[in-house]
Amino acid sequence: MLLEIIITPAGQLRVVDADESVPEIPVAAGERLVAAFEESTAGGLIELASPGLGETLPASLVFWRGFSRWFFQAVCQLGENGFAQWSTLPAPAVGELEERVAAAPPMRGLEYLDVRLLTELWGALRDQVVTRAQAHRQGPASYLETVNPLWHLLGRVTFHLAENKRDAARPFAFLATYTHKISGQAKLQHLPMAEALKMYAGTKDLAKLESLLEPVKRAADRSPLVRGLLSSKALFAPQAWTIPEAYRFLKEVPLMEEAGLVVRVPDWWRSRRAARPQVQVRLGSRPAATIGQEGLLDFDVQLALDDETLDPSEMQELLAASDGLALLRGRWIEVDRAQLKQALTHWKKLEQEHTGGIDFITGMRLLAGAPIGGDDAVSSSLSDWSRITAGDWLTRTLEQLRRPETIESFQPGRDLQATLRHYQVDGVRWLWFMTRLGLGACLADDMGLGKTIQIIDLLLQRQRDRSADAKTTGQNAINLLIVPASLLGNWKQELARFGPSLKVRYAHRSETDDDSLRRLAADPVRELQGVDLVVSSYSLVRRQEWLTKVAWGLVILDEAQAIKNSGSAQTKAVKKLPAQGRIVLTGTPVENHLGDLWSLFDFCNPGLLGTAAQFKGFVKELNRRQDADAYGGLRRLVRPYILRRMKTDPTIVPDLPEKTEMRAECGLSKKQAVLYGKAVAELEQRLQQADGMARRGLVLSTLMQLKQICNHPAQYLQADAFPPAESSKFARLELLCEPIAQRQEKVLVFTQFQSITEPLAEFLATVFRRPGLVLHGGTAVKKRQELVREFQADGGPPFFVISLKAGGSGLNLTAASHVVHFDRWWNPAVENQATDRAFRIGQKRNVMVHKFVCRGTVEERIDEMIRDKQATADKILNQDNETLLTEMSDKELLKFVALDISRATADD
Template sequence: MHDLTITPQGHLLVREEPLGASKQEPSKGLLEAYHASAARGMLYSASEAADAALPPSFEFARSITRLYLTTLCKATTAESGESVPEIPPPAADLDRAVLQAPPMTGLEYLTSEVLATWWRDLDSLVRGEIAKHSGGVSGYLRERNPHWRFVGRVTFHLAENKQNPDYPFAFLATFANGLTPQGKVRHEPLGRALQQYAGERNRAAMLNLLLPVSRAAESSELVQRLVDSGEIYSPLAWSPREAYEFLRAIPLFESSGLIVRVPDWWHAQKPPRPRVSVKIDSKNTAGINVDAMLQFSVDMSLDGETLAPDEIAQLLESSGGLVPLKGKWVEVDREKLQEALKHWKEVERDVRREGLSFFEGMRLLSGANVLEGEEEELPEATREWSGLTAGPGLDAVLENLRSPGTQREAAPPGLKTELRPYQRTGYGWLRFAARLGLGVCLADDMGLGKTIQVISLLLDLKRDGPNKASLLVVPASLIANWKSELAKFAPSLSLAVTHPSEVSAGKISPDTADSFDLIVTTYGMLVRQDWVTQHRWRLVVLDEAQAIKNSGTKQTRAAKELAADSRIAVTGTPVENRLSDLWSLFDFLNPGLLGTAKQFGSFVKRLQSASTPSFEPLRNLVRPYVLRRLKTDKRVISDLPDKTEVKAYCALSKHQAALYQHTVEELARQLEHADGLQRRGIVLAQLMRLKQICNHPAQVAGTGDYAADRSGKFRRLAEIAEEVAARQEKALVFTQFREIAEPLAEFLATIFGRPGLVLHGGTSVKKRKEFVDQFQSEDGPPFFVLSLKAGGTGLNLTAAAHVIHFDRWWNPAIENQATDRAFRIGQKKNVLVHKFVCRGTVEERIDEMIARKRRVADEALGGSDGGEVLLTEMDNDTLLKFVKLDLHQATDG
């Protein structure tokens, strides 16, 4: 199946998705148009394929095109030979369209600026084609599709006539009779056309002029009366009721090809309306939290100003239509207004009796009628004449959640680093939400420092005193990363790990847990330790929270059973692109906000099946609880370093650990009877073997069986690659071993869903150039596996946002040289460097030595053989201690 994807650069691309992603498959013609360009695909979808059923992503792009073509028809009267002016992007409409977008890959990159770029590309294409068309705008659109026809010669005018209180409106029909010397359309009364087009020879021109009027008369009784009586050719004085009938029919007139000009207060067919004003606020002026009950009040207002009782009575006693109120004309449908008032008064009585919870209030404010039966409670007429707003107290809470820049807190005491401005914002936002008891998701891009923001929050909670411990749940592969970060940035936090890789794991119990600030466990351990799910935690943090996207797994169910004062999910993977993932995440964060899975599924179906599909209610409902910053955001990237290096700690599988231990024992036996060059050769050979074991047992055995579950590095690579793929970013993967390059590429292809590239010493110069060009293209291969020596120099691969050193070359200069294939002149993005290290092995000890003595290491480990040269000079005992296996640290239990 095919679907549309938004790239990190904001472009639309067609990509194949797994079967079942959508019931509709775009036509061959539409796909060919999109392959030519996004603008051609969008135009094709709203013209040749205007009536076709399309997948949601294609339908969304078509809705933007429909908006453009409608604007084009209203904005120009250009005929054959005349140039069509640029149609500027409508900022307000595009802002709203961003909220209405359906879940799709790359949705996190969608902004009104991106939509404006699509709009300009479409405008450039259409105006270029119109310029070559003999029929002008009308002929061009009529040729593309009969629905998009526009003649634009006749204009209906409605103006106020304040001199006559009984007939305060004036109507006039005109026709465009050429241009003024200033280049503006010259309007003349339509009656004059009868004189100008008199005579048989002008009969065809007259019929063409009146064709839009004739079309409008077919559907409008008002126009039919004007035509039958001949009044359409004369100026008319109208009552408010007649003017209202005319104003309501504007969409019909415009679809017939007429131009309509009305008073400014009829804003885009959305005139001022009195509305039933519903206000939801906190009951307690001292504050609010997730367990608080909200207050609910009903009134009536106009443009946000509460109406007095006598003004409300005037509206409800009027005959409807246009009514003068507060010095302006307002639109009133008395029956619908009364119906809306009755509905909300009934709700107000129910709230007084049963109360209104925080989440119920959030659903009402967002318009997301998630729970079963809510859609019948709020009919279209009621929504149309109602306005729900948050009162001052609740509004302040929501504003702080939606606009986290207001929460830029100073770093908490005990933090051993300087927070970047956007990290202070994130920490302040987490702190604000945690103290409200709300569950929130920190969904920053990989490399923006989600860990340090959470650590800051943990230090802040420590200031509350020795009350309750917090719980951190991570994949087993990230235990070492978190321990390292906590020790480095928050040494004052007391920590315990409940995992078999930790010697002290068995000493943690419900009775001792609260003596620590933080307990760290894994998703796998949640299902093995009942006490963890039964204990009450101050804060529960799920790192790599995409681990609970499948609501049916045991670890997901266990995570949702955790009891805590507040909850945080941390993930670098987009959370809004797949609705089932979104529901499962929020079922952990704020249970009940999105209803049950069944209720949520029904709600989504209602959104999708609406006459105008829009996901705006869902977006409004979840937006306050998700903080997502992208590396592409100029407000963030200006504060980022050029490149960020992180350690990717990996555990060994049981098979790897056994092979590693056997190799160390074999080395010990061989060293007993070796010296000189023979000893040096043995050490180098066995060190190479240990490196290969850390990569994958199949590399040593030469069996070709590179099953992912047999290698901790392959499992860690999958975790990182999944996030890179979800962001549609690209990665370079370096290895010093040519033989593992192809297996790595085959494995990564299963993660990214499409093949990548492989470059090693045997790749020809011509192929190298072709591979670089392919990788650098926007829709090129998503990853590139390179042998360190072949790929370390002479390549410009700035399309990559990630560099992964799968195995470590123990000379830092060579590693840095390889990293600079991505980070070099022309790079416009922050580069994240992942250095793989197997815990409890020689890899970890070499990494520690390099970090501890970087300057010395550059000299001592220099040379073509890197760190191995230094290791051959160690005495037997020192060498064996250096390479020995720390089983507790090395395995994931």
């Protein structure tokens, strides 16, 4: 089975079919895992800790298996305190949990993973384990063995290594014990292994002795040292060990623990190694000589112990010492002369080759521990004996990127015709700081948090800088904004509203006539004199070669998931745009899919993640390691370049409006435009012969037909198939719902036509990869509440397609955070009533309302009247007076329904 684990917005873990090729899990084991998670998240984590799934798992399963086994290892380490302490086992320290979060691999719902969730899951796991252990017939210790045979307490063998400061020649002592029984104080009692020989030999209970020695024998198969202890019977007596003997034991501890032995070692080896002298490489102590990804970071190389530089005599002493353990400054440290010399030689050579510093990209990879494109074996060896740290300047810079509220040198909002919310202020500060540094930025805020207004304020600041210090900052270049054609109208409206001082040109047929576009292409330098911003669409970048000839200041991509397919012609064209700085905007969690992440970063920070082949090889190596912390380096590498805030953040929730309405513009496909034009022409012809009631009926039926054509040609033609490519509204719906699906949010889709509800549901099922629900006039009354309960449930269907009249009242659908009006009702009050199905008492989400409008059609005229002339709209479009539309003159009516072919068919 191909499975992966996702995190739901409610903080539950679910096992779902994997979206891409991942390691396969045996069917029986996979079915057990699915069933366990369906019962509860804690039950699923317990099942995940068992060995039955195999050792090669998808990355998301590896991460959660590591978390579950982390918990069980903590339980097993409570041996001295016994079962009474299980129910109060605290979650690990916040710092440790933060490290787990930072090392998580890509998975759906990764944005919902935080310290709070891990703490809650630890508690749920603890409660479930305690309940099951109490109910187990043979007691808690036996229960642990049912989860994993390696986990047991009673009868478990423990190896102890301790310092023996009274013997300089043999400064370590070894002892093997076993847990004999639980005392009256609920503590495990240890006895030397020699006592086990006496006890079981005396009772002739060889079976128990064999059982006790089973983990020792497994360890002997793995560890030569244990094999020697067992064959020589030294295991059954205390041993005094030399430094090399103790070091050999310490290096083989992981092999012993894998076999089921408990190993107790001195505190200084708790992390499976002693302190080490390391080659300390410090990057960026001084400001970079130049900014950007090509900027050079100074670095120096020293030999240090715990950040304290070693003096020359100490260095000589270490490099001359024997391998293993050595006493330095009164403490035991680990020494490997060959590895230490190799690391020192490597970094000193690099220092000599790059006397001016190393480039920013290489420095960030080193700092993150993500050797993309490098020799993994060499890099791993070096990382063990090297420590890369940020110098003073780089530390301050990275801290400002992590906490933009600390950037005090810039005050946003001075020229903006609006008041920024506090998180938007931080966002503009971050964007400004990133672009001043010459670094690419990814603003990945949730939909509805105002990415548009943050960009407008940044552009206003650049306009101010352009006049103030253009010569020194190089910010005299024009900025370019690339958006899906369906969002051009939204951007035009927001730019005019919030940044009216910006001089903007629209390189698109929907907003600019053909003659002006031809002049712009012929001589962009002259045409763009004094312009602050050019706005165009993704499809035009591919065809308008002049866009690649201009040296842009910033190139900004809205809905940047449009370039996630790195091999498409559109993506390749966009990546050719020359720019001083690059910004990508997306509402989709970018770290959830590695292919998308690489393509976005290949645009905004080219080279940081290597070539596509290098990145693929790097990820393959991460997966091969089957390590729960494997992705930590990659996450650390990209984190400074991504700013993502979520609507669920407690610091943001109070600032959110209860409801946000926006117009979603759509064009017409060629087939739609042809049918629309024919319908208008037929209306014009028939109006000449119609009058009275016949004319009234003709007008109403034509208006209905035009709305059907705007929805999909198949609806108007009453065809069975609804090819998505034939409707721009279907394309717009897909663009809107992809990030909603990624965030596992829910959406209501309203239409006034029952005939299109099923085709919409079938199409949305391909977007969400899950079926949804449909409600229309033909739905039985009894079934309506069942559908509502199903939609409202956590993990329930992600979308609900509803005919407007059937769903206009009586339904409470607060699980939805998005409402789509696929076609416009003549009366806005009816739309608002439908919207209120999601925005009801009990709604805890900010509801986004998207009203679809086809440019250059009757839908746009209706929308304009509703928005700009509400009084007239109420009079003309009131539900009771809808037929007043028929009383327009022929000339007025034909103008009202006419097709603006340039606006309607401008490339999406």
